Amino acid sequence: xxxxxxxMLKNGVLDPQGEAIRHALGTLGFAGVEGVRQGKVIELDxxxxxxxxxxxxxxxxxxxMLANTVIESYxxxxx
Amino acid sequence: xxxxxxxMLKNGVLDPQGEAIRHALGTLGFAGVEGVRQGKVIELDxxxxxxxxxxxxxxxxxxxMLANTVIESYxxxxx
Numbered sequence: 178x179x180x181x182x183x184x185m186l187k188n189g190v191l192d193p194q195g196e197a198i199r200h201a202l203g204t205l206g207f208a209g210v211e212g213v214r215q216g217k218v219i220e221l222d223x224x225x226x227x228x229x230x231x232x233x234x235x236x237x238x239x240x241x242m243l244a245n246t247v248i249e250s251y252x253x254x255x256x
Numbered sequence: 257x258x259x260x261x262x263x264m265l266k267n268g269v270l271d272p273q274g275e276a277i278r279h280a281l282g283t284l285g286f287a288g289v290e291g292v293r294q295g296k297v298i299e300l301d302x303x304x305x306x307x308x309x310x311x312x313x314x315x316x317x318x319x320x321m322l323a324n325t326v327i328e329s330y331x332x333x334x335x
Contacts, residue, residue: 212301218262222291
């Protein structure tokens with residue numbers, strides 16, 4: 178079973194990497210980019226076969242390690 | 257209009273960051289994680305209002321800057 182975790186900085190947390198991308202896109206001539214946020218995506222191959230159990234386990238991984246929940250939010254998709 | 261770009265290393269390209277996550281999850285007691293790949297997600301706020309035009313422009317951004325197409329693949333979603 179595959180799971181995809183998307184980790185983004187929470188709204189209001191400064192994202193210098195996203196800001197750098199926005200600026201660079203402007204330099205390259207892409208107008209009309211009003212904001213950029215960059216995050217991480219983590220794709221996991223799991224041996225679990227039960228969808229609900231897999232989701233619970235991946236959420237535990239996020240809380241324990243994959244995301245810093247003080248400043249980041251995460252979304253789990255089971256594929 | 258919002259767009260989401262997901263950039264992943266192509267299959268066959270070594271992903272040491274993903275491998276480090278896999279190892280760390282094992283250390284934390286999460287068994288059954290067979291593989292991990294880490295990528296980037298970039299969320300763009302665009303002033304464009306035409307969906308097809310926005311998709312074409314975001315793909316151009318990927319080819320020019322957001323992804324290194326030699327070793328990375330990208331996926332564009334217009335939200």
